[in-house]
Amino acid sequence: MTAVLQFHSQSSSKRIIQSLIQSRSIEKVVVFSHEKKVYAPWPKCEGMGASSLVSGKALEKIIEKCDTDFLLIITHSHAIHISPGAIERFIDVARATDAGMVYSDYCEKIHGDLREHPLNDYQFGSVRDGFDFGDIILFSLPAVKQALNQYGAIRDVTHAGLYDLRLKVAIDHRLFHIQEFLYTKVHSENVIEKGGGLRERHFEYVDPVNKAIEKEMEEVATEYLKSIGAYLEPRFKKIPVSMYTYPVEASVVIPVRNRAHTITHAVRSAVSQETDFAYNVIVVDNHSTDGTTSLLADIAQHNPAVKHIIPSRFDLSIGGCWNEAILSDMCGRYAVQLDSDDLYSGPDTLQKIITMLRTGEYAMVIGSYTIVNELLEEIPPGLIDHREWTDDNGRNNALRINGLGAPRAFDTGLLRKVRFPNVGYGEDYAVALRISREYRIGRIYENLYLCRRWAGNTDAALPIEKSNRNDAYKDKIRTLEIRARQKLNKVKKI
Numbered sequence: 001m002t003a004v005l006q007f008h009s010q011s012s013s014k015r016i017i018q019s020l021i022q023s024r025s026i027e028k029v030v031v032f033s034h035e036k037k038v039y040a041p042w043p044k045c046e047g048m049g050a051s052s053l054v055s056g057k058a059l060e061k062i063i064e065k066c067d068t069d070f071l072l073i074i075t076h077s078h079a080i081h082i083s084p085g086a087i088e089r090f091i092d093v094a095r096a097t098d099a100g101m102v103y104s105d106y107c108e109k110i111h112g113d114l115r116e117h118p119l120n121d122y123q124f125g126s127v128r129d130g131f132d133f134g135d136i137i138l139f140s141l142p143a144v145k146q147a148l149n150q151y152g153a154i155r156d157v158t159h160a161g162l163y164d165l166r167l168k169v170a171i172d173h174r175l176f177h178i179q180e181f182l183y184t185k186v187h188s189e190n191v192i193e194k195g196g197g198l199r200e201r202h203f204e205y206v207d208p209v210n211k212a213i214e215k216e217m218e219e220v221a222t223e224y225l226k227s228i229g230a231y232l233e234p235r236f237k238k239i240p241v242s243m244y245t246y247p248v249e250a251s252v253v254i255p256v257r258n259r260a261h262t263i264t265h266a267v268r269s270a271v272s273q274e275t276d277f278a279y280n281v282i283v284v285d286n287h288s289t290d291g292t293t294s295l296l297a298d299i300a301q302h303n304p305a306v307k308h309i310i311p312s313r314f315d316l317s318i319g320g321c322w323n324e325a326i327l328s329d330m331c332g333r334y335a336v337q338l339d340s341d342d343l344y345s346g347p348d349t350l351q352k353i354i355t356m357l358r359t360g361e362y363a364m365v366i367g368s369y370t371i372v373n374e375l376l377e378e379i380p381p382g383l384i385d386h387r388e389w390t391d392d393n394g395r396n397n398a399l400r401i402n403g404l405g406a407p408r409a410f411d412t413g414l415l416r417k418v419r420f421p422n423v424g425y426g427e428d429y430a431v432a433l434r435i436s437r438e439y440r441i442g443r444i445y446e447n448l449y450l451c452r453r454w455a456g457n458t459d460a461a462l463p464i465e466k467s468n469r470n471d472a473y474k475d476k477i478r479t480l481e482i483r484a485r486q487k488l489n490k491v492k493k494i
Helices: 010-021 056-065 086-097 141-151 161-172 208-227 263-271 292-302 318-326 349-357 412-418 427-436 464-488
Strands: 002-006 028-033 045-049 070-074 080-082 101-110 113-117 136-140 175-186 250-256 279-285 306-309 334-337 364-372 378-384 408-411 441-452
Touching: 002 010, 010 028, 010 080, 028 056, 045 056, 056 141, 056 161, 070 086, 070 141, 086 101, 086 136, 086 175, 101 161, 113 175, 113 464, 136 141, 136 161, 141 161, 161 175, 161 208, 250 263, 250 318, 250 349, 263 279, 263 292, 279 292, 279 318, 292 306, 318 412, 318 427, 334 349, 334 412, 349 364, 349 408, 349 441, 364 427, 408 412, 408 427, 412 427, 427 441, 427 464
Parallel strands: 002 028, 002 070, 028 045, 101 175, 250 279, 250 334, 279 306, 364 441
Antiparallel strands: 070 136, 080 175, 101 113, 101 136, 334 408, 364 378, 364 408
């Protein structure tokens, strides 16, 4: 086996290098550094200068030089403690399963506290570049060379080389997850925490600082979709003529459960919209128990535009509540989202959205939003405008990222055919992918919406098990969507 790691400093990298050279399974250790000449004064070690361990050129260079069966890549070597026997376990599993790539669960040591960090199984739809494989990955070099021969060399990229490699390997080879904690990642004492967990990476792909990185990732993902026959050309169906009659032009839809301290503000934001058309506000109250129901009943009694629905079913999540609204005979020609703890940024938000939908070109319109605190003060990362979206490639790139923005608005007639999955996470993403498969999505890049973050609604404090479950569901959505797109493209081998 050949092991590869990024060199940081003598003090931070020495420990893991020593553990690698002591392993009988490792024949060579390649130490990468930004310096042109790398000093590696240890047995079995070889220095190599490269801009980045994950660059296409660096990976191609190391693969060409490898004459072993396996390649072990350690992405953050300064923070890793490998358990005794872990390397041999990686190899045993790779040989037993004929996997092209193997990864494992790990532990985290944060401020002296040891925590388990389980990972998700890899699915066919696990194509997002942020899929968590941990910091140690084992590749089968025969599988790697076969993939590169069949699907082309690793792209000449600075940041997306490893992403490109694993997507190519995954086309014909299994990526195997070892559900064992084989190493520990140690975080420094100055690690920034939020909501009890590590700094979230949810908005990295919309940060302008990462624009060059995200462009590379999009190019790699697009080529992958072409390789498996799931890429869609920018050709869109026309919006079908609706068979329904509608009581109003638009409905603001607010699903809610137990938001007594925010629902009044949300409804007030909705009913204060200034438009040249008639609209109503449909609030689907999912059997609240904290006083939300009485608040809504009082609001609806004094404002006939507010429609207060309490479903007869008790098994509904957010998606199911949306279906209650759009299937109601009170729903308007267009349905526009507003979460129960958020606000529209101004009285013209609804008008701007419906004006775009009225052109008839779009089945769905998505605006931009600003992250604020409970006092409505802007907090980092501020405006989320998803400018990475393009009309030509947005629906392909949507399979790589984890969300498409807000507020979301739909052609109700089409939405009644598609409908929402009855889940409380990813329901909007599922519908957006389904719509984008055939229809055009419009974007508004100015701030239309204030997304309030507070202790009760942020995903930053989710336990790892629930976060994994949410991510696995979105990967399942991607699996379904990629299969559907392959079928649409008449790919014979699915």
